[in-house]
Every structure is written in C-alpha cells, then in structure tokens.
Amino acid sequence: MTNAKYSNYKSQEVEAFMMNILEKTPNVKPVFDLNLGYRYPDVEKTVNKTVNETSDFLEHLVNAEVLDREIFDMELRCPSCNSPNVSVNYVCPKCTSSNIKKTILVEHSKCGYLGTLISFGEVLTCPKCGEQLLEGNYRNAGSIYECGSCQHQIETPFINHWCRGCGTKFSFENAVYQQRFAYLPSKSTSVEMSQGILYPSLVLSLFEEQGFSREMESKVTGESGAVHSFDLAFKGYGLNFLVDVYFSLDPISELDFLRYCGKITDAKASNQNIDILLIILPSLTSEAEAISKTFNLSLIIGEKSTIVISKLRTILSEKATALKALSALETETIAETSEINKEPESQNGIKKKFTILRGIKRK
Numbered sequence: 001m002t003n004a005k006y007s008n009y010k011s012q013e014v015e016a017f018m019m020n021i022l023e024k025t026p027n028v029k030p031v032f033d034l035n036l037g038y039r040y041p042d043v044e045k046t047v048n049k050t051v052n053e054t055s056d057f058l059e060h061l062v063n064a065e066v067l068d069r070e071i072f073d074m075e076l077r078c079p080s081c082n083s084p085n086v087s088v089n090y091v092c093p094k095c096t097s098s099n100i101k102k103t104i105l106v107e108h109s110k111c112g113y114l115g116t117l118i119s120f121g122e123v124l125t126c127p128k129c130g131e132q133l134l135e136g137n138y139r140n141a142g143s144i145y146e147c148g149s150c151q152h153q154i155e156t157p158f159i160n161h162w163c164r165g166c167g168t169k170f171s172f173e174n175a176v177y178q179q180r181f182a183y184l185p186s187k188s189t190s191v192e193m194s195q196g197i198l199y200p201s202l203v204l205s206l207f208e209e210q211g212f213s214r215e216m217e218s219k220v221t222g223e224s225g226a227v228h229s230f231d232l233a234f235k236g237y238g239l240n241f242l243v244d245v246y247f248s249l250d251p252i253s254e255l256d257f258l259r260y261c262g263k264i265t266d267a268k269a270s271n272q273n274i275d276i277l278l279i280i281l282p283s284l285t286s287e288a289e290a291i292s293k294t295f296n297l298s299l300i301i302g303e304k305s306t307i308v309i310s311k312l313r314t315i316l317s318e319k320a321t322a323l324k325a326l327s328a329l330e331t332e333t334i335a336e337t338s339e340i341n342k343e344p345e346s347q348n349g350i351k352k353k354f355t356i357l358r359g360i361k362r363k
Contacts, residue, residue, distance in 0.1 A: 005188075006247035008064050010231055013047040013057070015199045020046050023193060028058075028183040030072055037084035038075055038180040058183050066189050069181040076161065077176035083165035086175075090157035092147035099148035100157050105141040108133065114141060116153070188249060196305035198245055198281060203232060206312050210320040212236035220274065222266030230276070237323035240274045242267070247281045257288035261295050275319075279308055 030038035113128035218233035302308035
C-alpha cells in the first residue's frame with residue numbers, strides 16, 4: 001500500500017466509516033427506498049452525508065483502492081423525473097391494455113381441442129365435441145396470457161413501465177437502468193485491518209492521556225521557506241509536538257524515508273521549540289534503517305498498530321514526566337531571579353539552573 005492510500009485513513013469521515021461500519025459489517029449492502037432508490041443509510045449517518053454524497057464517498061474509496069465493489073442489483077428509474085418509484089406493467093400487443101390475465105391451456109384428448117380453461121365453461125364441457133371433461137380424458141397443456149379487454153391470446157405480453165411519481169409511461173428502451181453496488185474491503189485493506197490500522201484518534205487519545213491538547217494548525221514553515229504539513233499537532237508543557245504517520249504493507253524504502261528526513265530537518269531548523277515524531281508501520285528497508293541511524297529523529301517503528309501504540313504510550317509518559325519536571329524547575333528559577341539583591345552565591349545557583357534548563361530543552 002502506498003502512503004497516498006493511507007492518507008484516506010487519516011480523514012475523520014473515513015476513520016468513522018472504517019471503525020463503525022467496515023470493521024463490523026465488511027459487506028456494505030444498499031437498502032431500497034421507494035422515493036430515493038438504493039441508499040446506504042448506516043453509512044450516511046456515520047459520515048453525515050446526503051444520499052448522493054454518500055455514493056460519491058464510497059466510489060472515492062473504490063478509486064483509492066480502499067474498497068472493492070460488486071453488483072447488488074439493477075435499478076430502474078423514470079427517464080422524465082428520475083424517480084425509482086416505477087410500476088412494471090404487462091400490456092396487450094394488440095390493444096395496449098394492461099388488463100392481462102394468465103390462464104391455463106387445456107387439451108381434450110379425445111377430439112384434440114385445445115383452449116383456455118375459461119372456454120370449457122363452469123361444468124368443463126368441450127366446446128368442440130360437447131363431451132364433459134372427466135379425469136383422464138384431458139390434460140394441462142401449460143398456460144397462456146389473455147387480454148381481459150379484447151380477449152386476444154398472448155404468448156408473451158409486452159412490458160411497459162409507469163412512473164408513480166410523474167405518470168410517464170415508458171418502455172425498457174427509454175428507461176434509466178443502472179447498476180447498484182455492495183461494497184467490501186479491498187484485498188490490501190483486509191490485510192491492513194487484520195494487522196490493525198493506526199487511526200488518528202488512537203494517537204490523539206494517547207497524547208490527551210498524557211496532558212497534551214490537540215492543535216488544529218499542523219503546518220510549519222521550514223528554514224528553506226517551504227511550508228510543511230503534518231498529520232497531527234499537539235501542545236503541552238511549553239512544547240509543540242508534530243506527528244506524521246507513514247503506513248505501508250511493505251517496508252518503507254530508502255527514498256521515501258529520505259524525503260521525510262529532509263522535511264523534518266528543514267522544519268526543526270527554523271522552529272526550535274518543537275518536537276517532531278515520525279511513526280512508521282510496518283518497518284524500514286535495511287538501507288533506510290541504516291540512514292535512520294545518521295539522523296537525530298524521534299522515531300517509532302512497529303509491525304502492528306498495537307506495537308506502535310505501546311511504544312508511543314511509553315515515550316509520551318516519559319516525555320510528560322520530564323516536561324513536568326522541567327516546568328517545575330523553570331517556575332522555581334523564575335521565582336529566584338526576582339531576588340535580585342541576594343548574595344552572589346545565590347546568583348551563581350540561578351545561573352547553574354539556567355544551564356540545566358538549556359540542557360533539558362536540547363534533549
């Protein structure tokens with residue numbers, strides 16, 4: 001899977017769809033609505049979209065290789081008003097009446113007369129020879145259609161349609177006849193779901209658990225002047241955190257990893273008060289891993305989302321503890337600087353604490 005595909009998982013709408021629909025009901029089937037046609041009401045509610053927007057949303061995920069689709073049914077609509085509320089009528093090819101009746105054909109074995117059951121009358125008497133039909137002297141020869149208006153016998157009636165919405169009558173040639181689909185995870189998505197997809201909400205909950213708050217602005221300008229976008233941004237204890245997640249079924253290549261290293265290096269060069277965390281699933285190639293050792297990066301690598309989450313929880317817990325200690329030390333140092341008239345020894349102590357603070361921030 002490419003990181004371009006994973007970018008869809010970073011969308012709140014897609015995450016909601018994946019977690020609440022696809023991971024619970026992997027085959028998303030449409031439901032027929034007499035006024036609106038086939039629709040996906042559970043998906044509409046989950047992603048907060050209209051009927052048409054939901055169809056576009058699902059088709060987008062098909063194009064992004066998140067979903068596959070299969071034909072569920074063919075939907076018939078009126079060519080005039082596009083209503084799905086359509087009646088199917090069988091009409092007489094002679095008089096166009098829709099008063100078509102299906103009747104049984106009976107053959108009198110003795111004289112060979114073949115006619116409709118109605119033609120034999122109530123007492124079942126052969127119209128040709130006048131003999132009454134008894135068990136064994138006639139047979140059921142199948143069925144035929146008969147027009148109730150002109151009594152014309154019809155082997156195969158014509159099919160016509162009538163729109164209950166606007167009243168238009170139309171034939172199959174004029175009808176809007178279109179495919180409707182059920183959706184299911186693509187092959188690669190099924191593998192990713194089994195391994196565990198690292199959704200943004202999982203990362204968000206871990207940061208909030210440690211006292212960080214999410215920042216909506218996740219773009220920074222690098223030393224080169226380029227504007228870099230990150231997946232998530234957080235703030236807490238006087239520090240800004242930027243997070244990027246790279247997800248792929250295959251190990252991350254050397255070239256892709258170098259792109260991220262360049263982006264992070266440029267962003268940090270002009271923003272001293274930020275920490276950038278790069279999360280990679282499932283792994284790096286051996287070449288990329290060798291490069292990672294030459295960069296001073298905050299990096300988490302895990303084959304499954306559960307491994308990444310465990311590592312991230314540990315890192316954030318340690319970071320939060322250190323930042324809390326740093327914040328307490330800064331508060332104490334600021335209080336001591338107000339004591340301007342203290343002995344030189346005290347001032348030397350303050351200078352020593354500033355030196356400690358600078359060392360912690362650099363880490």
